Amino acid sequence: MSHPRGNITINLGVGRVGKGVLAMHREKYYYPCRLIARDSRKQRWTIKWWRHNTHKLAGQYEFNVSTSRLLDGLWGNAEARRQVRLGEWKRAYMAQELEDEEELLSKPEQGSYTPAIHDALEPHINILTQLLHQPEDIESDIPAKTWLETQTEIGGIGKSIPFTGTLTLQDLIAVNHWYYKNIKGASTLQHLWIGSIPIGHARTLLVAARQRTLFVDSWESSPEIHSQFVDIDTYVVDRAWELLRVRTGYDKGPGRADVDIEALKILESRNYQWGLDKGIHENNWNPWGEFAPELAIGSKIRDGSPPVRGPNFNLEEESQWIDEKSRVYEAERAEREKQRPLPKPKAAKRAD
Numbered sequence: 291m292s293h294p295r296g297n298i299t300i301n302l303g304v305g306r307v308g309k310g311v312l313a314m315h316r317e318k319y320y321y322p323c324r325l326i327a328r329d330s331r332k333q334r335w336t337i338k339w340w341r342h343n344t345h346k347l348a349g350q351y352e353f354n355v356s357t358s359r360l361l362d363g364l365w366g367n368a369e370a371r372r373q374v375r376l377g378e379w380k381r382a383y384m385a386q387e388l389e390d391e392e393e394l395l396s397k398p399e400q401g402s403y404t405p406a407i408h409d410a411l412e413p414h415i416n417i418l419t420q421l422l423h424q425p426e427d428i429e430s431d432i433p434a435k436t437w438l439e440t441q442t443e444i445g446g447i448g449k450s451i452p453f454t455g456t457l458t459l460q461d462l463i464a465v466n467h468w469y470y471k472n473i474k475g476a477s478t479l480q481h482l483w484i485g486s487i488p489i490g491h492a493r494t495l496l497v498a499a500r501q502r503t504l505f506v507d508s509w510e511s512s513p514e515i516h517s518q519f520v521d522i523d524t525y526v527v528d529r530a531w532e533l534l535r536v537r538t539g540y541d542k543g544p545g546r547a548d549v550d551i552e553a554l555k556i557l558e559s560r561n562y563q564w565g566l567d568k569g570i571h572e573n574n575w576n577p578w579g580e581f582a583p584e585l586a587i588g589s590k591i592r593d594g595s596p597p598v599r600g601p602n603f604n605l606e607e608e609s610q611w612i613d614e615k616s617r618v619y620e621a622e623r624a625e626r627e628k629q630r631p632l633p634k635p636k637a638a639k640r641a642d
Contacts, residue, residue: 308324310324310363313352319375320374321339321377337360338402342380342384343379344378349400374565398470400463401463402467407464419474421435422488431520438490453534460549465493469492494531495527567599569604569608570608570611
């Protein structure tokens with residue numbers, strides 16, 4: 291199948307990591323995703339699928355994705371957008387209405403994590419397991435444990451570790467999911483670790499892995515602090531905890547940014563005309579017809595040109611879709627009729 295871009299040149303090069311784009315799935319439809327990383331030749335990408343796509347990879351990472359499968363928003367190119375059919379997804383504004391941070395973090399069985407997060411946490415799997423099952427037996431310094439014990443002694447906040455500095459909401463979800471999948475017993479003891487010492491230490495270790503080069507440089511340039519720590523690794527973890535603690539609420543204002551939603555908002559913004567020279571979207575979906583924010587502006591401004599189907603629009607496929615939906619509806623209606631209880635027979639009137 292020919293690529294709908296034709297001769298269009300799409301800039302997915304340097305500086306585009308983190309951008310929201312569309313990727314082909316099932317050889318027919320394009321779904322939103324976010325660019326995570328690229329290889330040195332710029333021909334292969336790691337992407338993260340939008341978590342509310344309808345396909346089975348929703349919310350997961352996919353590796354070695356060819357650039358030929360990717361499209362940017364085709365901004366300013368309605369002609370090219372008319373050649374692209376979209377898969378169905380829950381739009382950003384709808385996801386925001388349905389989700390909240392607390393709910394997402396309370397469902398560790400959902401989500402995914404990157405190899406980088408696994409590499410950061412896996413070397414510490416023994417201590418993270420012990421923090422769940424035998425925290426009282428741990429003699430090594432665990433900053434989250436020390437802090438929480440201090441808070442409890444002075445009538446503090448109980449078992450909660452509230453610190454998230456430098457970590458995005460996606461990071462927090464990923465750490466929870468990693469812990470749920472990799473720590474023995476975590477799936478049945480969620481009340482002991484979600485938001486508490488084990489996950490607080492896991493977050494600390496992730497920050498430590500990401501900032502290790504910076505912390506090692508600080509260690510090497512400050513020999514006067516060496517006597518305060520057992521070794522450099524203890525120092526790195528201590529610095530990571532401090533960063534996690536003091537940067538909470540500082541980097542991202544009153545709420546952490548959901549980078550997946552923000553990338554999708556930009557991708558969705560003022561882009562219309564999709565598929566009008568090709569055919570219906572998945573499930574005959576109209577992305578801009580579900581009480582979308584765009585309905586508040588005039589159609590001329592919204593569309594740039596009238597949303598008229600072109601001569602090559604696949605009307606036969608649309609007709610087949612409608613017929614199939616009608617057949618399914620009638621079959622379901624007939625089944626409901628069969629399941630409906632028969633009315634009770636009326637008692638015969640007695641003769642006078």
